[in-house]
Structures are given as C-alpha cells and as structure tokens.
Amino acid sequence: MTGLLEDTIAAIGPLDAAAVAAARERQGLLTKPSGSLGRLEDVSVQLAGIAGQCPPPLPEPAVVAVFAADHGVHAQGVSPWPQEVTAQMVANFVASGAAVNAIATQAGASVCVVDVGVAADLPTAQGLLSRKVRPGTADMTEGPAMTLEEARLAVETGIKVAADLVEEGNRCLITGDMGIANTTASAALIAVFTGSTPALVTGRGTGIDDPTWARKVEVVRRALELHRCDPAAPLGTLSAVGGLEHAALAGFILGGAARRVPVLLDGVIACAAAVAARAFAPQVADYLIAGHLSTEPGALRALDALGLQPLLDLGMRLGEGSGAVLALPVVAAAARVLRDMATFDSAGVSSEKA
Amino acid sequence: MTGLLEDTIAAIGPLDAAAVAAARERQGLLTKPSGSLGRLEDVSVQLAGIAGQCPPPLPEPAVVAVFAADHGVHAQGVSPWPQEVTAQMVANFVASGAAVNAIATQAGASVCVVDVGVAADLPTAQGLLSRKVRPGTADMTEGPAMTLEEARLAVETGIKVAADLVEEGNRCLITGDMGIANTTASAALIAVFTGSTPALVTGRGTGIDDPTWARKVEVVRRALELHRCDPAAPLGTLSAVGGLEHAALAGFILGGAARRVPVLLDGVIACAAAVAARAFAPQVADYLIAGHLSTEPGALRALDALGLQPLLDLGMRLGEGSGAVLALPVVAAAARVLRDMATFDSAGVSSEKA
Numbered sequence: 001m002t003g004l005l006e007d008t009i010a011a012i013g014p015l016d017a018a019a020v021a022a023a024r025e026r027q028g029l030l031t032k033p034s035g036s037l038g039r040l041e042d043v044s045v046q047l048a049g050i051a052g053q054c055p056p057p058l059p060e061p062a063v064v065a066v067f068a069a070d071h072g073v074h075a076q077g078v079s080p081w082p083q084e085v086t087a088q089m090v091a092n093f094v095a096s097g098a099a100v101n102a103i104a105t106q107a108g109a110s111v112c113v114v115d116v117g118v119a120a121d122l123p124t125a126q127g128l129l130s131r132k133v134r135p136g137t138a139d140m141t142e143g144p145a146m147t148l149e150e151a152r153l154a155v156e157t158g159i160k161v162a163a164d165l166v167e168e169g170n171r172c173l174i175t176g177d178m179g180i181a182n183t184t185a186s187a188a189l190i191a192v193f194t195g196s197t198p199a200l201v202t203g204r205g206t207g208i209d210d211p212t213w214a215r216k217v218e219v220v221r222r223a224l225e226l227h228r229c230d231p232a233a234p235l236g237t238l239s240a241v242g243g244l245e246h247a248a249l250a251g252f253i254l255g256g257a258a259r260r261v262p263v264l265l266d267g268v269i270a271c272a273a274a275v276a277a278r279a280f281a282p283q284v285a286d287y288l289i290a291g292h293l294s295t296e297p298g299a300l301r302a303l304d305a306l307g308l309q310p311l312l313d314l315g316m317r318l319g320e321g322s323g324a325v326l327a328l329p330v331v332a333a334a335a336r337v338l339r340d341m342a343t344f345d346s347a348g349v350s351s352e353k354a
Numbered sequence: 355m356t357g358l359l360e361d362t363i364a365a366i367g368p369l370d371a372a373a374v375a376a377a378r379e380r381q382g383l384l385t386k387p388s389g390s391l392g393r394l395e396d397v398s399v400q401l402a403g404i405a406g407q408c409p410p411p412l413p414e415p416a417v418v419a420v421f422a423a424d425h426g427v428h429a430q431g432v433s434p435w436p437q438e439v440t441a442q443m444v445a446n447f448v449a450s451g452a453a454v455n456a457i458a459t460q461a462g463a464s465v466c467v468v469d470v471g472v473a474a475d476l477p478t479a480q481g482l483l484s485r486k487v488r489p490g491t492a493d494m495t496e497g498p499a500m501t502l503e504e505a506r507l508a509v510e511t512g513i514k515v516a517a518d519l520v521e522e523g524n525r526c527l528i529t530g531d532m533g534i535a536n537t538t539a540s541a542a543l544i545a546v547f548t549g550s551t552p553a554l555v556t557g558r559g560t561g562i563d564d565p566t567w568a569r570k571v572e573v574v575r576r577a578l579e580l581h582r583c584d585p586a587a588p589l590g591t592l593s594a595v596g597g598l599e600h601a602a603l604a605g606f607i608l609g610g611a612a613r614r615v616p617v618l619l620d621g622v623i624a625c626a627a628a629v630a631a632r633a634f635a636p637q638v639a640d641y642l643i644a645g646h647l648s649t650e651p652g653a654l655r656a657l658d659a660l661g662l663q664p665l666l667d668l669g670m671r672l673g674e675g676s677g678a679v680l681a682l683p684v685v686a687a688a689a690r691v692l693r694d695m696a697t698f699d700s701a702g703v704s705s706e707k708a
Contacts, residue, residue: 295392330680
C-alpha cells in the first residue's frame, strides 16, 4: 500500500553529516572553553544536522499544534474530570486563556488548535482547525478505539497539519494535546511500544487518588490483554488502544521530520505519539527534541526508548504543549549561540595554554 | 559602623505574606489541575512575595550585570588560561560576541559589564561601567586578597550598580561574572560559608586536567589554613579569599533584595557570592532564583546551603551569566501564567468531580 503515510516515512532521511561535523567544529572555535555550554552545544549540532546547514536557522517562527480529541475509555472512570472539559478547553485555547497560550506568548510561539476528534460539535473559530476524524474514540476495553482506516486518516491529518505549518513558514513544530482521559491511552501505547507493564507506565494524570489509579492500571491491563498489540504494527496499535490525538501527533512528528524541521516534544501524550512514530520510521528520533520531563512515569520510559534526554525537568504534568513551548527559548538560544558568537580568532581572545 | 552596606542589609525584609497567599490561592483557580505546572507555580508565588503584589509584574526589563575582575591566585597555576583573557573577554562582551550576549538577546535581556577589578586599563566603551576597586586581587595564598576597606568598597559598588539598574527600570537582576581563576576564589568562599572541605567544592573550572585540579585543591587548602576565616564575618572572608567580582556580586544580590527585585543567580561564582550575601543578611535567599545548576561541585553545595533548587540543569559551566539568563524565560513564563491565565469560572470550564 502506498499513500501519504508511506511517502512521508520514505522522505525521512538521516541527519546531514557534513552540517553536523561543521557545527561540532564551529563549537570548538567559539569564545568559550570547549564543552562549557553543555546541552546547548548538542542541541545546536542536532539543529544543524536537521536543517542541513551550519549554522542552522533559528527555530522561528515556532508553532504549538494542540491536537484535541476525546476518549471512549473515559467511561471506565479513569479520570475525575467530565468529558466536556475537552471541548471547554478548546474554547479556552482559542480565547488564549490556557497555560499553553501564556507560555507560548512568552516564548514567541503561536498556538493553533486542531479538532481531530472532540466528542462535540465545536463552533468555528479563528485558530481552530476542524479536522475531526470521528467524535472521540470507542472504549478500548470493549473493542478497538478506532478502525484501521480511521487511524490512518488521523495520522495523515497530522502529517498534513505539519506540512501546512511548515509551508506557512514555521521552522519549529511543537506538540500540544488536549483530551480528558488521554493519559490512559498514552499508558497503553507506551506499554506496547516499550514492552513495559501497565503499572510502570500508568500515572496519575491530572492528580487522581490511589483507588482511581489502581482502576486505571487495571483498565490498561484489560485493554492490552484484549488486543495483544504488535509493537511492529503501529497503525494497528494506534487503532486498538490509541487516541485520535495520539495518531495525529504521530503523523505531525513524521511530517516535521520529513520536512527537516525540528519537532519539540511535550509530555507523556507526545512521548506516546513519538514511540508510535518511531515504529513507523526509526530515524524520526533524530528530529526530536524532548522539551521537558513530565512527572507521568510513561514519559521517562518513552524518552529512554527514543534515546532522548529532556531539556527541562520542572515537575510539570499539564500537557497542552506547555512544557515543550517553555523549552523553546533554550532551543533558540542553542541556535543563536552557534550563529552569533565570536570565535577566538575574530575576537582576538587568547586560547588556553597547551 | 553604619553605611550603605548596613542600610541595605536593614532594608531587606521578609516576603509579603499577603501577596504569597493571594498567589497561591489564584494558582488554584486557574484552568489547570492543581499543581500541574510544578515549579512554575512556586516561582510565580515567590515573585508575588518579592514584589508584594499578586499577580506580580513580569520580570522585564531584565539585565545581566557581568562583574569582571582578576585574581592574584592565578600566579599559583590554577588555570591554563592567561590572565589577559579577562580583559579580552570584557572587550568581547562589549562587542556582543560572547555566549552571554547571544543568550541574552534570545531572552530579551540587556547586558552591562562592570569592571570592578580587571588587572588592565580598559578603554571606555558603551555598556562598560568603570568601577575598578583595584587592578585584581593579591594572591590569597600569600596574604589577604584585598583589604577590608576594599572588600567593603567592592560590596558597596555592587549595591550601587543594583540600585542604578533598578532605578533605570529593570525588574529582574541577573548575575554575570568574568575573571580568569575565579573558580578558585569561589571554592574558597563556598568552603568557608558551607563548612565544606576544599576537595568537595573545588571543580575543574574551564576544564583543567587532574594534576592542575590537585594543585588547585591544595591552593584552596593552603589559603584557608592561612586565613582561618570566620563564616560569620563575611567582609573579612571576602577580603581574605574572595574576588572583587564576588564581593561586588554579593552587594548586587543584597541591593536587588533590598529593592524587592528578584535576582537570578548564574553558576558557581554567583553561588559563592550568594552564600556571602546570606552571611550578611539571612533573608536574602528569599529573593534569589537559581537559574541553573553548574557542573562545578561548589555550586550544588552552595545552593543546598541557600535552600535553592535550580531551574535548569544542562551541563553548563561557562559563567558570564549564561545559565541564569537562559532561565529568564522560565521565570517570565511563571509570572505570565499567573497574570494571564483564565480561571475555571471566567472560562466556563467544569471542575473535577469531588
């Protein structure tokens, strides 16, 4: 079978080795002790490899795409929040009242919201893309969350959103998400793609109590037992236990990598989408920057599997893209250092004695 | 004895309890699960307590003050870099070619350089304040680094710089530093003020090899044995084993706190100055935000003593203020969240079920 998904996977190549080498060499010439900027140096080298040029362009403009969807598994009592909060929060994003809006404003990023599966009819609004694949998933404990065709459609929706945002000039894509109960689907996906047990990757989401957590672990366990997902079959796994926003985010990640634009990952929902994306295209991890470490336990398992180290670790667990966009200035500073700093030669600064 | 230093210490009061309580309460009303923004919530509450209002003003404009000075202990072979690099780097800062310039530009902060003791006559330049107390310290292994009067003058210079920058409208002060061999003086200061042994708080600075590190530890040990500093006597300790930039930074920190402006700390030099400042005025720590964790071991010891947790941990060890100004957008985001986010009531978002 061929289509947008397969073409996108095929377009994801390795980092540009010449640009990587040039960036690493240039870091050694800048007016600072070698290695003294730590992770900033590594990020700058990665950005050069992604863009295929040294110095790489600044990751500007940057955009947070908040993919919103609902979850049939909400019926299993995995969250104390009513499902209508998903739609209410979409309205809050559009009105610029949410955390991701405040942080994005600070970081100089824009926010767009993508309805890929909210279980309500949403009024049209500036900044809201209507890309509903279906009005929420089915309950994964009773059957597949969605059909294979719907999973593909959601992934390809994410690819198209990434392509459109890059086409509009964005040079950094930031993952965002909204969906009451979506940490349950995240736990199931991360369990499959990292080979973890449900208890290890199921977290407290918005802050649930012990009995609710125990129920949530049992829900994930039952879903995994029902579907017996194959981690080498990402579309099948997404259709069985995924969310529509997870599928779309997996496509968004693949789409950014295919267009050689860095993708800044938020918390556990983004991490679940990223391990799915890696199952489609192993090389995709080279294009990812982990913005922060969510307190959700699945995030760390997924980042380990992806070989990514988060930039920030501030005890955040909100989602929406809030932690990723908070890390944007760090990524931008990495690019700016490589582009703007003087070298020992150009500044007339003496080197250390051999 | 009374003077600017004593008046400044007397002006440092506790955080505003009413603003702290109001900020904590407002965090609970914003459209997010309680506590889900982690450290951002704590920072916003601290900023409210510092400013005495909720929401607090954004930390803008912000300025990095890079205090530059030389060190007589350089003669003991503690660094492979020639001393003239201090003056050369001052020229690099003024020409906007250093890391701190690139990162400050990204973060929207300005940079000012303060010559508080460079061992060379520096040409006047835009952005360079000539506040030389003496042209570098004396070698602390042979006698006091400076006189008590010079230490006081350097501290009061830092207080005045802070006062002037706040007077000019700055709402966030960021510590910066430059001085070849200044990690040696930092280690000595941190050893005194935290009661640590030299080997525990002496690091590799710009990246020295094992023999140089061993020599550096021995240099610190000899200096401490010679001076037998009293940690309850910060002016005496600064004059014995400090640097002119450490003394000025201690004053800068006190000056910011006295004017109820947050002070964002950089790495080990700033941490050494901060433990000295705390010896002058214990309450000063409430006004400090640790921008990042330097890889220098003394930084962690000092931050522990101050009760501060760093915002970033990116393996950086450059100084100049580079790590602190990199954290500025996080601090600003914390303030912006508290100021700009909608509440559950105002946005019409349902709360979780009890």
